[in-house]
Amino acid sequence: MRLLYFFIFFAALLLFGAQCASAPVSEISAPSDNISSPEDISAPVADIETLPVPSVAEPQPTNATNFSSPQPIIQRSRANDVILFGYVRDSKTNQPFANAFVNLYFEEEYLSRISVPLRTDASGRYELKQLPSNDPFPYPSGRYTIWAAPPNELELERVNYQTYSAEGVVIDASKTQQFDILIFNTTMTEPMPDAIFYGHVTDAASGAPIPDPMVYVYLKNKIGNIRADANAGGFYQFVASNSAHRTITQSQIDFFWIAPPPSLANQYQILNQPFTADMAGKREIDFYLEPK
Structure with a gap:
């Protein structure tokens, strides 16, 4: 049965092919001569009207946050303004130190690398001027440590002098401030007339003076401390003519911190003495230090 169906399908396919082959092919007419070439087209091309470019409106100010460069956190003075000045003198003779060394160190952690070396002139005066306005790192306000020492010419005599150091000195870069420095003459045995207070640091057992003691006063509600001048005879003093000492009043004293010099650190205990x-x-x- 399947073979019969195949023959019928095959016969139908042959008959359809014969009918397609006998059909007439239509003639393809030649192109008309009435179509003009492009050069013969006389109709004008319409002009293209130039359309105006729409204007873009300027953005209007809004209440959005302005993300421009941030304002400086700390005020500064104008370029070349004197921020700080003062005089460096001998604590015994009150004579000025010409060509003495003065260094300022910024105490804030994020700018702790700031160090400013200065020298005094013939009158013993030093001054710190603000940097030019185009400098990216002007001197900021804040707490500084001020260090000073006699000039090199007195190097052989430095055994008679202590280097000066005052911590926590507040400098306002928008103002001009004066800070005088007394480099302590270690040959002194008597207090200066303007001494705020003074005394001796000795061995609590033997009564012998402790040379070059470190005597600090800590003030109430204050950050930092103030160091006294001291000498090889165990004598110390805080004097009003020293700018760092001038701020001390007895009502502000919280406690004293007294320690031996580093060379005797293993021999004596540190004393914390409340006021x-x-x-x-x-x-x-x-003050009296107990032996270890």
């Missing part, structure tokens, strides 16, 4: 009522009003206050 007590029996010290009030006294100018002479002695």
Whole structure:
């Protein structure tokens, strides 16, 4: 049965092919001569009207946050303005130190690399001027450590002098401030007339003076400390003519911190002495370090 269906399908396919082959092919007419070439087209081409470019409106100000360059956090003075000046003198003779060394160190952690070396002139004066306006790192306001030393010419005599150091000195870069420095003459044995208070640091057991003691005063509600001048005889003093000492009043004293020099650090204990009522009003206050 399947073979019969195949023959019928094959016969139908042959018949359809024969009919397609006998059909007449239509003639393709030649192109008309009436179509003009492009050069013969006389109709004008319409002009293309130039359309105006729409204007873009300028953006209007809004209340959005302005993300321009941030304003400086710390105010500064104008370029070349004197921010800080002062005089460096001998604490015993009050004579000025010409060509003495003065260094300022910025204490804030994020700018702790700032170090400014200065020298005094013939009158013992030093000054710190603000940097030019195009400098990216002007001197900022904040707390500084001020260090000073006699000039090189006195190097052989430096055994008679201590280098000066004052911590936590507040400098306002928008103002001009004066800060005088007394380099302590270690040959002094008596307090200066303007001594705020003074005294001796001795061995609590033997009574012998402790040479070059480190005597600091800590003030209430203040950051930092103030160091006294001291000498090889165990004598120390805080004097009003020293700008760092001038801010001390007995009502502000919280406690004293007294330590031996580094060379004797293994021999004596450090003393933390609170400022007590029996010290009030006294100018002479002695301290005693216990041997280890």
